[in-house]
Amino acid sequence: MTNTLLDITIIIPNYNTRELLKQCLTSIYDYTQGITFEVICIDDNSSDGSADMVAAEFPKVILVRNTSGQLYAKNNNLGMRMSRARYACLLNSDTRLIANAFQSLVEFMDKHPDAAACTPRLLNPDGTTQMCVRRFARMGTLILQGLNWHKLFPNGVVSTNYYASNFDHSREQLIEALGSTAFVIRRTTWEQAGMLDERFPLFQVDLAYCYMLKIKDYKIYYTPCADIIHFGSQSVNQKATASIRMQHQGFIDFSDHYDYFSSNPLTKFLIRQAVRLRYWLKLAEFHLSKDKRVIKGPGRAPITRSS
Known part of the structure; x- marks a missing residue:
């Protein structure tokens, strides 16, 4: 059965980001080559015509139309259950490819059989590196974060211990946690360790999933082998x-x-x-x-x- 699997399923939940979603899908089909893939778009009862746009302009996309809002965790879990691939990428609709990112990510996972999951380098729209990596901070650090300590002291303990401001984005390395903007997960990871925790419908679901993988001794990698632009939090x-x-x-x-x-x-x-x-x-x-x-x-x- 393994030989019949595609290389990767790209799962895109969407809520009222029609134009960004169109840009995202266009970039996927413009750049992705050299691998077998499918795209599943789960529209969360949008009111801006997103689903109709996908149906009309991207007939290859597997489109799911929710009749009520199911939010992030349930939508991505549905995508993983539908997946026919060795890997799944949980991809935000407010992203855009600028090169053949998914071939690079598939090759990375193939070369790192110990990787349960990985994330690429994210870029802001102006081309600067976006801080997507997080560390599991202790209580004191998070209290200071809540008091905006990082705004008063940009190079202080909150920036380094939580936001990982000193993280070297130029080299591949193991990480503790990440935002799930472009989160590639191995099929055996979600089948054996589990899917996203639906007790967290939207926020902190990525933190909870990474923590669950950590306590089960699964490895998550950051890799600069691929760059993806992220516009950031357009739905929320x-x-x-x-x-x-x-x-x-x-x-x-x-x-x-x-x-x-x-x-x-x-x-x-x-x-x-x-x-x-x-x-x-x-x-x-x-x-x-x-x-x-x-x-x-x-x-x-x-x-x-x-x-």
């Missing part, structure tokens, strides 16, 4: 306040479900209260700021109030 920014709430609930769920900081009930209670305080601070910051992005990063254009 559409419902910003709801996204901020879900983002913080994800932190609470991660602490509760994975005993990340402690299994002690009192410690978990204090963490929940701290995260809720952080939520109200972030919500106030959002309403007071002109920049209306939920997730910010260098090279990403701000979303501002309408005049």
Whole structure:
């Protein structure tokens, strides 16, 4: 049966990013060659005509039309269950290929049989490297992160211990965690270790999955063998306040479900209260700021109030 599998399935969940999705799909078919692949697009009940555009302009794409919002984890898990390939790439719709990235990623995984998963180098639209790698930080670091310590001290402990600001993006290496913008997973990984944790419908699902792989001794690699442009958080920014709430609930769920900081009930209670305080601070910051992005990063254009 293995000989009949395709090389890679590209799974693209989409919610109201019609033009970005079109650009993403166009770049996949323009650049991808030398491998066998399929594209599964799971439209999460968009209202902007995304699904009709895919059906009309990309007939090779396997299109799933959700009649209600299922969110990120369920949509990607559906894609993995549908996959007919040796690898699956969980790809955001707000990405664009600039070269034959998927052939390079398939070749990388073939050469590294110990790799459960990998991620390529992500670029901001201006061509600078996007910080996609994360480290599993301890409680003190995350408290400082919630207080925006990294903005006051860009080279401080939060930047290095959580955002991995000193990470060398020019060399291949093992990593602890990553954002799942372009996350290539080996079939045996999702079949044996499991798929995304659907208790995290949107936020922190990538953190939870990487942590699950870590405690099961699976290896995740970063590789600069391929570059993909990422415009960043285009779906979540559409419902910003709801996204901020879900983002913080994800932190609470991660602490509760994975005993990340402690299994002690009192410690978990204090963490929940701290995260809720952080939520109200972030919500106030959002309403007071002109920049209306939920997730910010260098090279990403701000979303501002309408005049």
